[in-house]
Amino acid sequence: MAALATAPAGDPRGETDVRPFLRTVAVAVAAGLATAGLFAAPANAASDATVTVVHGVALPAAADVSVWAGDTKLIADLKYKDVKTLTVPAGTYDLYVTPVGATDTSGALITAKGVAVPAGANATVVANEVGGTPNLKVFVNSTKATAAGMARVTARHTADAPTVDVLVNGQKAFGNLKPGAEQSAEVPAGTYDVAVQAGGSDVPGLSASGLALKAGTSYYAYAVGDADNGYSLVLQTIDVGTGTTMPGSVPAGDGSSQSTPWGALALGVGGLALVAAFSRRLVRARG
Incomplete structure (x- = not known):
């Protein structure tokens, strides 16, 4: 597993495989989104990705959560409607979302294993609800300059x-x-x-x-x-x-x-x- 200082949260109930989407991100980057400037970053940008996490699950049981990568707690307290933007090394991660105060991931509310994060990507992971069930929705963000005005x-x-x-x-x-x-x-x-x-x-x-x-x-x-x-x-x-x-x-x-x-x-x-x-x-x- 790649080392990282901070990393995003996945957010469906149970285990979710988002690798097909992330492969799509990688293709998009290779196709030219990276050259359009997916995100502003320092010189090591080629080996990093930018991920924004949006906590959009209104269910009381998921109001305040912690986000983990493996055994490392990355976000101690993410509240409903919070937004957290992270710069992470490209790599593959096992992500967990637990209630705030948990000392390990054994009681995780959400598990997303083998999540691949390609270099150069700028994406948003939204924890939301579909039919009353927590869901993970991922979007690619374009940061290409706008036209004048x-x-x-x-x-x-x-x-x-x-x-x-x-x-x-x-x-x-x-x-x-x-x-x-x-x-x-x-x-x-x-x-x-x-x-x-x-x-x-x-x-x-x-x-x-x-x-x-x-x-x-x-x-x-x-x-x-x-x-x-x-x-x-x-x-x-x-x-x-x-x-x-x-x-x-x-x-x-x-x-x-x-x-x-x-x-x-x-x-x-x-x-x-x-x-x-x-x-x-x-x-x-x-x-």
């Missing part, structure tokens, strides 16, 4: 909730964002009023007004939680800088996204709406 927004539906619609300034701008899905676009920097609806009704906690997006910033927004314990909003941001050209059409931020002219508005503002709403409850990384 633009912000990149990626909406990630990781709540135990139905498909949602997004309203911007009172009008439906994006519909049918499904659980587990993500959408990305570059949008003009600015301030917006947004609301998120399910079945025509506002989702409690997912509305906000006067929300600003800054040029040269990549926003990754996550809806987490469930109907019984409430929904919450978590935002991860990455400063990526800007290019020099204002595009005629706006490319999406990652491989799962779609391209759209800004004038079409549907995807761009839809992605923006979730991101903007999430920024109301910005969750900063715990040290």
Whole structure:
């Protein structure tokens, strides 16, 4: 097992094999994401990876957890809605999530063995819920510079909730964002009023007004939680800088996204709406 100072948490109930996804990450890096600048790092970046952990399991039994790699406790106390970004050496890890205060991993709530972390990757691991069961969802993050005057927004539906619609300034701008899905676009920097609806009704906690997006910033927004314990909003941001050209059409931020002219508005503002709403409850990384 590779040595590391800090490492991410896996997060499904029971044992989960995320190696197929991580192999996909490695292919993406080899295909050019690394050259686009997946993350800002020191000279040893070629042997490291960046992993952000989002704790999105609202179940009381998983409210406060510790994260281990083998027998080493890496994160002593990770609370619901916390975000932790880690730089880790590339390697393969056995990860465990235990209740806070555990002295070993024998009573682990979550086990993920043989997790491969490829060099150069920038990924987010979201511990969320699907049908009331803890689940692990992994995303690749693009940190390519935005066009001049633009912000990149990626909406990630990781709540135990139905498909949602997004309203911007009172009008439906994006519909049918499904659980587990993500959408990305570059949008003009600015301030917006947004609301998120399910079945025509506002989702409690997912509305906000006067929300600003800054040029040269990549926003990754996550809806987490469930109907019984409430929904919450978590935002991860990455400063990526800007290019020099204002595009005629706006490319999406990652491989799962779609391209759209800004004038079409549907995807761009839809992605923006979730991101903007999430920024109301910005969750900063715990040290």
